Amino acid sequence: MKIQDIQAIKLLLATPKKIAIIPHRGPDGDAMGSTLALYHFLLKFNHEPVVITPNEFPDFLAWLPGSETVKVFEKDKDNCTQILNEADLIFTLDFNALHRVGDEMEKVLASLSQTFIMIDHHQKPDDYATYVYSDTAFGSTCEMIYNFISFLDQKQAIDVTIGTCIYTGILTDSGSFKFPGTTGNTHRIVAELIDLGVPNTQIPSLLFDNSSYSRLQLLGRALQNMKVLEEHKASYTTLTQDELDHFNYIKGDTEGIVNYGLSIKGIHLTAIFIENKEEKIIKISFRSQGDFDVNQFARNYFNGGGHRNAAGGKSTVSMEETIKKFETIVTQLTYTEHES
Ligand code: 5GP
Ligand code: MN
Numbered sequence: 377m378k379i380q381d382i383q384a385i386k387l388l389l390a391t392p393k394k395i396a397i398i399p400h401r402g403p404d405g406d407a408m409g410s411t412l413a414l415y416h417f418l419l420k421f422n423h424e425p426v427v428i429t430p431n432e433f434p435d436f437l438a439w440l441p442g443s444e445t446v447k448v449f450e451k452d453k454d455n456c457t458q459i460l461n462e463a464d465l466i467f468t469l470d471f472n473a474l475h476r477v478g479d480e481m482e483k484v485l486a487s488l489s490q491t492f493i494m495i496d497h498h499q500k501p502d503d504y505a506t507y508v509y510s511d512t513a514f515g516s517t518c519e520m521i522y523n524f525i526s527f528l529d530q531k532q533a534i535d536v537t538i539g540t541c542i543y544t545g546i547l548t549d550s551g552s553f554k555f556p557g558t559t560g561n562t563h564r565i566v567a568e569l570i571d572l573g574v575p576n577t578q579i580p581s582l583l584f585d586n587s588s589y590s591r592l593q594l595l596g597r598a599l600q601n602m603k604v605l606e607e608h609k610a611s612y613t614t615l616t617q618d619e620l621d622h623f624n625y626i627k628g629d630t631e632g633i634v635n636y637g638l639s640i641k642g643i644h645l646t647a648i649f650i651e652n653k654e655e656k657i658i659k660i661s662f663r664s665q666g667d668f669d670v671n672q673f674a675r676n677y678f679n680g681g682g683h684r685n686a687a688g689g690k691s692t693v694s695m696e697e698t699i700k701k702f703e704t705i706v707t708q709l710t711y712t713e714h715e716s
Contacts, residue, residue, distance in 0.1 A: 377509040382527045385493065385507055389528070392422045393464040398485075400471035401430040401478045404631070405548025405583065407470040408433055410495070410517040412442045413541035414467060417525055420533050426463075428456050430477040434628025439582050440544060441537045449481045457484050467493045470517040470545075472501040472510065472681075495520050497557070498682060499671050512683065515557025518545025522565050539574040547579060551635070555685060587629075594623035598633045598648065609644040610706045611637040614695060617653040634661040644668050647702060651695055658691040658698045677705055 397414050399407030411427045418425040427442070431450045437443060449456040460466070466488065468474075474482045486504075494505035497514040514520050522542050525531060534542070546566060550558045570576045594615070602613040615630065623629075630650055637646025645668050650659045660678055662670035663686055670687040674680035680689020691698040 377507075377524070377527055381507045381509075386528055388465060388491065389418075389421060389423070392424070394459075394462055395423050395425045395465045395467065396460050396463040397425055397427045397467045397469065398477065399427070399429055399469055400476040401481075403429050403433045403437075403470075405437060406516045406518055406545035408437045408440055408443065408446075409541045409543075409545030409548070410469045410521045411467075412440050412446075413518060413521045413538050413545070414469065414524075415442050415445070416535075416538045416541065417521075417530070417533060421530075426459055428459065430481045432627055434631065435626065436583055436586055436628045436631070437544075440541060442541075450478075453480070456481075460484055460488060463488075463490060465493070466490050467495065468505065469495050469521070470497075472496050472498040474502065474504055495524055499684075500681070513557065515555055515559075515562060516545045516549035518542045518549070519562055519565060521545075534569075534572065536573045539569040539572050540579065543569050543574050543576060543579055544583065548583065552580065557683075584632075588624075588626075590624045591626075591629045594620070594625060594629055595633055595636075597623065598630075599636060602637060604640060604643070605703065605706055606642070608706050608709065609642060610646065611640055611643050612647040612649065612699070612702060613637060614649045614699065615651065616695060617651040620651070634663050638663050638665055645670070645673075645706070649691075649695060649698055649702075656692065658693075658695055660689045660691060660698075662687045662689070677701070 395418055397411045399411045415425045415427050427446045429446055429448050432448055433446065447456050447459065474485050477485060492505035493507045494501060495509045495517055497512055497517055497520060499512050501508060501510040509520060509524060525534060543566065546562060550562065597619055598613045598615055602611055604611045634646060634648040637643060644666060645664045647660055647662050652659055662674055664670045669684045671682050671684050674682060674687040674689040678689030678691060680687060682688050
């Protein structure tokens with residue numbers, strides 16, 4: 377982050393402010409962890425922070441400290457719009473373009489004239505924020521929040537509560553320390569958090585060992601639906617709305633299922649296609665191993681984006697047509713593209 381930006385932000389934060397903190401729509405562990413870490417940090421300095429999520433966050437994150445204070449734009453539009461209008465300062469975390477909050481909230485954000493601060497690790501950030509700390513080298517926004525607090529010379533303010541939020545995002549966005557953005561620094565930060573008393577062995581259990589029986593059955597269905605395009609080192613699976621309904625789907629149930637497609641030996645590209653009848657879209661998650669760039673793939677073909685090895689997108693045609701399009705593109709990709 378630029379020194380002059382840090383100085384300017386220090387000045388902004390020198391007096392108590394009303395501060396809105398916003399993650400992307402469909403917030404994940406990193407989005408919730410980073411926004412709540414910043415929330416607890418700002419509380420310590422007598423600010424009035426509020427985390428506003430565009431839509432509901434998943435149940436498996438509801439144990440995060442402070443999550444009970446989170447406002448959900450979609451559920452409480454008038455109140456959230458008022459909070460945004462009255463805020464002195466707005467942080468947007470873990471996303472890079474205003475449309476990632478959804479149409480209606482995007483309109484509200486676009487109409488505001490306050491100072492925006494973006495902290496994010498996605499590629500190609502849009503130009504809406506006054507201060508931008510954007511770096512795709514980081515595995516998580518939570519790791520950047522740790523750095524941001526350090527830049528402000530306030531590392532001593534990181535306590536178990538803030539550390540728990542930061543640890544959660546580092547853990548979830550790194551695929552439990554497996555993904556390429558995981559560095560020595562990531563582990564050094566985690567070591568410091570553990571020394572502080574962050575419950576590092578309980579957090580994975582809180583996050584990952586809380587499935588319902590029907591969620592495991594839904595996973596079973598997704599695994600049975602999986603197709604492998606061996607020649608093209610690709611796999612994919614699908615879940616229709618009927619299947620989701622049959623297994624009593626609740627938000628968060630499909631989280632992580634996409635990764636199974638990459639665990640097949642020799643597979644470099646995988647995808648999961650999830651029907652959402654209410655939104656009339658097929659939501660897609662892409663994952664890759666090595667140099668295959670799913671961010672570019674999602675941008676080029678499926679109106680999405682993300683990171684090189686983890687991205688998402690959507691399709692507005694039927695499941696069958698979407699799959700056909702995916703298969704056509706993948707089978708047309710040359711072998712070298714997969715290899716490169
Ligand atoms: P997931 O597949 O876990 O939903 O998302 C993987 C990554 O891609 C995340 O960093 C997420 O923010 C990003 N992503 C998911 N869906 C979209 C999308 O529709 N557009 C863009 N630009 N990024 C997405
Ligand atoms: Mn993230």
